[in-house]
Amino acid sequence: MAPKEQLLALSSGIGLAGLAVANFWDYGREAIEVYKKEIIECVLKPKKETAIHHYLKFFQNIEEVDMMWKNADLDKAYDFIVRILEEVNLKPNLPEPDFESCDEEYGHYGCECNEIVEQWIAFVSENMEHIDELIKHSAFQFIFQDRKFLHDFHLELADLIEREMDYIKTNYSEYVTTKDRLRRKNFPAWLKQAVFYREKGTCAICRCDLSNLIRNQNQIHIDHIIPLNLFGTNDSSNMQLLCEACNTSKGDRTTETSSINVPFWNL
Ligand SMILES: [Zn+2]
Numbered sequence: 001m002a003p004k005e006q007l008l009a010l011s012s013g014i015g016l017a018g019l020a021v022a023n024f025w026d027y028g029r030e031a032i033e034v035y036k037k038e039i040i041e042c043v044l045k046p047k048k049e050t051a052i053h054h055y056l057k058f059f060q061n062i063e064e065v066d067m068m069w070k071n072a073d074l075d076k077a078y079d080f081i082v083r084i085l086e087e088v089n090l091k092p093n094l095p096e097p098d099f100e101s102c103d104e105e106y107g108h109y110g111c112e113c114n115e116i117v118e119q120w121i122a123f124v125s126e127n128m129e130h131i132d133e134l135i136k137h138s139a140f141q142f143i144f145q146d147r148k149f150l151h152d153f154h155l156e157l158a159d160l161i162e163r164e165m166d167y168i169k170t171n172y173s174e175y176v177t178t179k180d181r182l183r184r185k186n187f188p189a190w191l192k193q194a195v196f197y198r199e200k201g202t203c204a205i206c207r208c209d210l211s212n213l214i215r216n217q218n219q220i221h222i223d224h225i226i227p228l229n230l231f232g233t234n235d236s237s238n239m240q241l242l243c244e245a246c247n248t249s250k251g252d253r254t255t256e257t258s259s260i261n262v263p264f265w266n267l
């Protein structure tokens, strides 16, 4: 069966992913803190909405984007809006501004194109939730490929889990072991597939080929990059594919991964 296709806003996603990764070292801790309740709730078992999704929200500051439009030239702001709407496949039934034949070329204050662009901005605001969701989902597609970043992110998250263990025990006792760690949860099939294809069928550490073993789930190992024992979580973005030997030697006390990857040219 062919994988299910879905519209992705890749260009906008790259922008958001870049912002979120580049600012992790300065703002990562703060961003995780801001969304800690949502994040804790979504890392108890593997879900399609991950801690990374919540982290990305921190960088989707609607007001900032709004301000940017107001300061930019009106025609550039309009082009920007059109590009985003095309990417997210929204087609508003609105008139188009005619910048060419407008006399007010310096600023477009109080002219007809100003009024029209205001309508486009209002349309974007009305659909902001849908647009943000799709861009976040698209940004995740890039971040999910960066095991080294995921490792660093989940190390920071493990810190939060350790600090908030009393809160977690109080609110989600069924997800906590007697040793005050998150309880191991089963990996859904979609997650095994995702990790398998991300690692291109190879072990994330020793790169041995596991591609003929996908149907034999005993021999591929889905590993928590940051082990549960070190306050890692069941978040879908904390997983990697390992061979049996690497998984056994990694155990539950190390956070080993690799940033090795296979470029498209080498497949
Ligand atoms: Zn104008």
Ligand SMILES: [Zn+2]
Binding pocket: 203, 204, 205, 206, 207, 208, 242, 243, 244, 245, 246, 247
């Ligand atoms: Zn291996």
